[in-house]
Amino acid sequence: MRVVFGASSTDLLRQEIASFGLSRVLVISTPGQVDVAMRATAQLDDLVVGVAAEARMHVPIEVVDKVAALSDSTSADGCVAVGGGSTIGLGKALALRGDLTIIAVPTTYSGSEMTPIWGVTEGGEKKTGRDIRVLPRSVIYDPLLSCGLPLSVSVSSGLNAVAHAVEALYAPDASPITTLMADEATRSMAAALPGIAKDAGDISSRSRALYAAWLAGSCLGSTTMSLHHKLCHVLGGTFSLPHSVTHAVVLPHVMAYNLPATPAAAELLQRALGAEAPAEALQSLAARLGLPTSLQELGLREADLDRVVELAAKAPYANPRDVSRHDLRALVDDAWRGVRPRQW
Ligand code: NAD
Secondary structure (H helix, E strand, C coil): CEEEECCCHHHHHHHHHHHCCCCCEEEECCHHHHHHHHHHCHHHHHHEEEEECCCCCCCEHHHHHHHHHHHHHCCCCEEEEEECHHHHHHHHHHHHHCCCEEEEEECCCCCHHHCCEEEEEECCEEEEEECHHHCCCEEEECHHHHCCCCHHHHHHHHHHHHHHHHHHHCCCCCCHHHHHHHHHHHHHHHHHHHHHHHCCCCHHHHHHHHHHHHHHHHHHHHCCCCHHHHHHHHHHHCCCCCHHHHHHHHHHHHHHHHHHHCHHHHHHHHHHHCCCCHHHHHHHHHHHCCCCCCCCCCCCCHHHHHHHHHHHHHCCCCCCCCCCHHHHHHHHHHHHHCCCCCCC
């Protein structure tokens, strides 16, 4: 896979498309991002055979069917996905079905473009899997495209990236390389977000955040995630909580629980965030930059907490520390109330 980085790097899209021998591409985005997608692909007029601004959160199967039909009817050989994890997720679902070469142009910090993980929602259930065919062949990171990303999405998406990095640090299959990437991702994102909050169009901060997203996405793609991702999957998949802000709310609580069991990860995060208490530091950063800090604010009902625990405890998953139902209930309760992460 190729990665192209830099302000105005979308100018190189034509070159990237040609390098894969493609001549008929489909452009996809969410409905809200069609202008950004059109701007990014403006120089491709003669190569674009269709535009589908239909991407939606969690990749509903109906959307995949509709866009796959457009791809077939236009004999598309490639797909340029301009947007966040929802758009890139649609591109991946198309690649899984057919033979489309995906070129990703990410505009959030979800990191999906760097992973072979796909997800499709059918009949209210999100199925996920890993398949190398869904990995984009080329990723173009152009910070100019993310300047319009609202502050709240920038911060929550940035913390979604930090969550990939944190869980990569204590993953059972972590390596010295993923640890280096996770360290650099955490430092860079924590330094970038306050700069974005000060000036949304600050290219240096936007570049740094995209760089962190690339590293964190690479960590997500190459290691096994733990309790945090499991919980967020349940909260998003079953209770329809918004993806990135759910990650931002839950992460400090999972860190507070897991870090005492992983001293090397804890020390690294202390250094990367310049804070004695990394979990508190991330929660404070999120609150300072205007994000909600409780699941309650995201619409989760207190009556649903037992069900969250039941679903999260159902299937086994990797974690550096054993998680009893009792502890999990207390952790979820803390996240629901939005209290300071407790000392476990
Ligand atoms: P998203 O793609 O839904 O984008 C969030 C919001 O930001 C949307 O409203 C979108 O229209 C808007 N937006 C995007 N770019 C913008 C821009 N440049 N300017 C203004 N607004 C912009 O959300 P996300 O957090 O990027 O991705 C979440 C989805 O991705 C979830 O479904 C999640 O499961 C999936 N995901 C998958 C992986 C993977 O490896 N497969 C990794 C991370 C996330």
